[in-house]
Amino acid sequence: MNIYVFGNGNISFDDFKKHYEEVINPYLNNEEVSFLLCDFRGVDTLIMELLKCKTSNVSIYHIGERARYLPDKFNTKVGGWKILGGYENDQERDHEVIKKCTHFIAIDFNSDHKRKSGTAKNMExxxxxxxxxxxx
Structure with a gap:
């Protein structure tokens, strides 16, 4: 099972705990589960912080030569994470992650009748x- 976790950059910590942490917790101790993440603010950084001491089964996808954010490796499992970069833009990176995932966890707080967020487009x-x- 490859779970892509993504969402809005402006999510509150309370909304993250409510909509993400409760869903993710049952999968944390399952060695058959891998988490696929990107490296933007909001959901991406919060999920990295949640997973850093819980699992080595994480792949981080990023644009360019190096990730914008990664948690500290000291006394964590981050040293075992796969860091995959070199993507030209968000869409190229996101489409690669979506191709690799089997499941996803996401919620969109930002779309309305005038604008569809990147999160909403990725969910679709x-x-x-x-x-x-x-x-x-």
């Missing part, structure tokens, strides 16, 4: 490709 793409959503 996941659903088009038959990826399984793991939200409540």
């Amino acid at each position: 793409y996941c659903e088009e490709l038959g990826k399984i959503r793991l939200m409540k």
Whole structure:
């Protein structure tokens, strides 16, 4: 099971705990589960902080030569994470992660009738490709 975890950059910590942490917790001790993440602020950094001492089964996808954010490796499992970069833009990176995932966890707080967020577009793409959503 490869779970892509993503969402808005402006999520509150309370909303992260409510909408993400409760969903992710049952998968944390399962060695058959890998987490696929990107390196932007908000959900990406919060999920990295949650996972850093819990699992080595994490892949971080980033644009350019190096990730914008990674947790500290000292006394954590971050040293075992796969860091995959060199993508030209968000869309190229996101589409690669979506191709690799089997499941996803995401919620969008930012779209409205005037604007569709990148999170909403990625959720739609996941659903088009038959990826399984793991939200409540």
